[in-house]
Amino acid sequence: MNLSIFDVIGPIMIGPSSSHTAGAVKLARVSALIAGKPFKHVEFGLHGSFAKTGKGHGTHLALLAGVLGITEEDERIKHSLDIAKARGITYTFREVELDDVHENAAMITFTHDDNTSTQITGCSVGGGRILITNINGVDVEVSAEQPTMIIQQLDKPGVIARISRVLAENSINIGLMRFSRVAKRDVATSVLETDQKIPPEVVQRLATLDDVLLVRVIQ
Secondary structure (H helix, E strand, C coil): CCCCHHHCCCCCCCCCCCHHHHHHHHHHHHHHHCCCCCCCEEEEEEEEHHHHHHHHHHHHHHHHHHCCCCCCCCCHHHHHHHHHHCCCEEEEEEECCCCCCCCCCEEEEECCCCCEEEEEEEEEECEEEEEEEEEEEEEEEEECCCCCCEEECCCCCCCHHHHHHHHHHCCCEEEEEEECCCCCEEEEEEEEEECCCCHHHHHHHHCCCCEEEEEEEEE
């Protein structure tokens, strides 16, 4: 096994649990970044130990704090209910059964101000680390441990080449790339982890490419 010091001592966080608290905050915060639009309501579907023991570990407060943009070490986590109320954001929690996921998992559904919705499923895998496994019905793998871009595009020849060209022209090296699609010639999702942070102007350039539908960045 390859272990870092963070696997031994854990993340900087507000407790009590790296999986149920810090991981839950990060999972929800990254999910909100992927959703990428203002929202008025959020539903948390809790699976496994998130559902069974989450309240005792503060998981509900942590998940809500995360979608509000609060980070793992922020003491405002315990005030997330009041912060959501002040911002006019409503929320619900329910228990769900999800297939083939880690026991610390949640399905987060955002209802946006324009009445569209985004559904993201992910899990807290320990030590404050997370894995996003599904975005709007498309299976993905997003750990958010490196600068990451999530790009939705039409499944057509040349699209990935154009994306790679823009990154190369800006000296951004791709460390890892995953590609998912529901069917041929349908909407596809690319997840790219890079060695450098992605400047806003590069994100804007990518968003203007032919057949690129959406670009989200997690720095």
